[in-house]
Amino acid sequence: MALPQSLRVSVTPPELELVASQQLVEIVPLISMEKTAFISGAYGPLRPPNKAKVPLWMAVNLKLKKKCHIIAPPWLNADYLQDRLTEETSQPAFSKLPFRFTEIAKVILDVASDDLESPDKIRSLLKDLREARQAKSREGLKTLDHSELSLPNLCSMEINEIRPYFVQSMSIFTQLVRNPAPDPLREA
Amino acid sequence: MDYDYFSVEAILAENQKIQCTFKHAIPGMGHLGGGSERDIAVLSKMQIPIWLAYTIIYSDWAEFNIPQPFSSRVRNALRADACSVRLSNLVGAGGSWYGFGKTIMDILSDEQANEMSQMLTKAFRERLVDVIDQAQHFAALGQANAGGTSGNAAQSFREGLDTTERELFSLAQESAKQIKRWYEDSDRAKH
Numbered sequence: 419m420a421l422p423q424s425l426r427v428s429v430t431p432p433e434l435e436l437v438a439s440q441q442l443v444e445i446v447p448l449i450s451m452e453k454t455a456f457i458s459g460a461y462g463p464l465r466p467p468n469k470a471k472v473p474l475w476m477a478v479n480l481k482l483k484k485k486c487h488i489i490a491p492p493w494l495n496a497d498y499l500q501d502r503l504t505e506e507t508s509q510p511a512f513s514k515l516p517f518r519f520t521e522i523a524k525v526i527l528d529v530a531s532d533d534l535e536s537p538d539k540i541r542s543l544l545k546d547l548r549e550a551r552q553a554k555s556r557e558g559l560k561t562l563d564h565s566e567l568s569l570p571n572l573c574s575m576e577i578n579e580i581r582p583y584f585v586q587s588m589s590i591f592t593q594l595v596r597n598p599a600p601d602p603l604r605e606a
Numbered sequence: 607m608d609y610d611y612f613s614v615e616a617i618l619a620e621n622q623k624i625q626c627t628f629k630h631a632i633p634g635m636g637h638l639g640g641g642s643e644r645d646i647a648v649l650s651k652m653q654i655p656i657w658l659a660y661t662i663i664y665s666d667w668a669e670f671n672i673p674q675p676f677s678s679r680v681r682n683a684l685r686a687d688a689c690s691v692r693l694s695n696l697v698g699a700g701g702s703w704y705g706f707g708k709t710i711m712d713i714l715s716d717e718q719a720n721e722m723s724q725m726l727t728k729a730f731r732e733r734l735v736d737v738i739d740q741a742q743h744f745a746a747l748g749q750a751n752a753g754g755t756s757g758n759a760a761q762s763f764r765e766g767l768d769t770t771e772r773e774l775f776s777l778a779q780e781s782a783k784q785i786k787r788w789y790e791d792s793d794r795a796k797h
Contacts (some may be wrong), residue, residue, distance in 0.1 A: 427777065431788035432645060559735050579785050582777040583741075586682050587734055590770060591706050596723040 424573070427582040431521075438521035439475035444489040446470075476520065478529050482494070488530040494523055496536050499543040506550040512571035520548070520575040531544055555580055564591035615769065619705030621655040622697065627666040656709050663713060672718075675703060676710065681725055688732035690759075692766030701769040704730065733771065740764060741775045745782035 440458060447464035454462050461472045469489065472480075480486040492498070493516060505513040516522070523544055531537035557578060558569050567584065628646050636643035638652060646652070654662065654670075662668045674680075675696035683691050693703040704726055711722045740760060767775060 428781070431784055435788070436700065451610070524789070548706050556735065556738070558751070559738060562731070575785070579781050583738060583774050586774055587730075587775055590704065590728065590730060590774075594723055594726045595710070596720055 428578055428587060431575065431578065433520045434518070434578060435525065438518040439478070439525070439576075440473055441518065441522065442471045443474050443477050443491060443522075443526075444469050444471055445480065445486040446489065446507060447476050447486045449485045449524075457530060466482065474525060478525060481530050481533075488533045490526060490534050491522065493519065494526060494534070496541065499540060499547065501591075503547050503550065504544055506547060510554075512551060512554060514571050515547075518574050520544075520573055551576060557588075559584070562587055562591070563597045564588055565603045615702055618769075619702050620657040620711055622654055622673070622701065622706045622709070623655050624659055624670050624673045624710070625651055626654045626659055626662060626670045627651050628668045630667050632667065645679055656706075660713065670713075673706075673710065676707060676722065676725070679745050684725065684729050688729045689736050689763055690727075692762065693729075693768040693771070694766050697768060701768060704770045734774075736763060737767065737771050737775050738778045741778035742782045745779045745786060 446469055447466050450466060451462050453460055456476075458462060458473065461476060462470065464470050464472075464486075475487060477488050481488055488567040502513045502515060523540070526534070527537055527541060527544075534540060551572075555569060555572070558567065562584065567588070628648060628650055631648045632646040634644060635646050638646065638654060638658070640653075654668075659668075659670060663670060675693075680691065680696065697703045697706055707722060707726045711719045711726070714722060720782070741765070764775075
């Protein structure tokens with residue numbers, strides 16, 4: 419195959435960002451626009467000061483031209499994330515966050531941090547969350563075996579990060595383990 | 607470490623030699639051991655590459671000893687602390703300790719093979735977390751000061767990785783690097 423090794427094993431973070439950009443966010447437009455048809459669907463009409471739902475890529479595009487304000491999704495604020503972080507550090511399971519929260523949070527923080535309350539606090543909370551969750555997936559590595567792995571609530575970016583080496587490790591386990599079905603007579 | 611017909615790793619793993627003791631005299635085959643004798647005598651010992659040893663052992667012309675990389679000395683060392691064993695020294699440069707072990711496992715009898723499998727699995731599991739930790743650590747350091755002040759134990763562990771683990775190391779490192787790059791570059795620059 420002509421693809422470099424790194425592209426063969428999984429998708430890249432920018433590709434995930436592209437996928438996440440299809441999700442709808444709420445904006446307050448500053449310009450008016452008729453309902454317009456795009457390949458992924460028709461969005462609009464934009465009537466200031468009424469809110470509208472558009473895909474993230476469109477919101478980013480408008481925001482960069484200073485033609486809208488992005489309204490942060492309900493989970494992207496310091497209080498909510500603080501709660502999740504407390505949950506994350508006090509419980510063994512992964513806390514429940516939107517599947518593509520990393521990508522969406524980064525995009526919004528990058529282009530529309532002025533639309534958020536205390537963006538710096540959010541940034542540092544997201545970083546703490548990421549580290550706490552990384553520590554947990556490392557724990558998961560210790561219990562890895564050849565047959566299954568369950569890490570519920572892992573989000574897309576995290577899955578993507580651990581996919582290459584988790585998959586490879588599991589296939590090595592498959593090679594090394596004999597008699598995958600334990601013999602009941604021997605167990606007894 | 608797959609056993610695909612076209613897998614280069616599988617071919618390399620089969621190139622390891624094991625010591626065979628011949629049960630029969632075989633005339634005209636002395637060159638197998640690389641010596642100058644013409645015939646193989648009964649009870650003579652020879653280093654035979656695994657791909658050839660398969661046939662010889664299954665046809666009951668010879669028997670083999672568990673090779674040194676899986677001897678009880680190594681087993682004890684692994685039991686004591688799996689991370690301090692330098693697997694790469696055991697199988698030579700570019701060798702795959704796990705691959706070699708798997709090949710040996712396949713020609714052993716059930717009981718011995720199970721024991722072998724347990725040893726390999728346990729060693730792999732115990733070393734895995736360290737392999738990944740170090741890979742991520744190195745990805746975070748970036749190019750500039752990689753290989754710098756990371757402590758002797760860590761360095762010797764890294765040098766002791768066998769090919770299988772090296773592959774994992776580079777996978778983990780590459781993926782951590784990609785994520786880091788993505789986190790660091792901003793969308794603003796693109797527009």
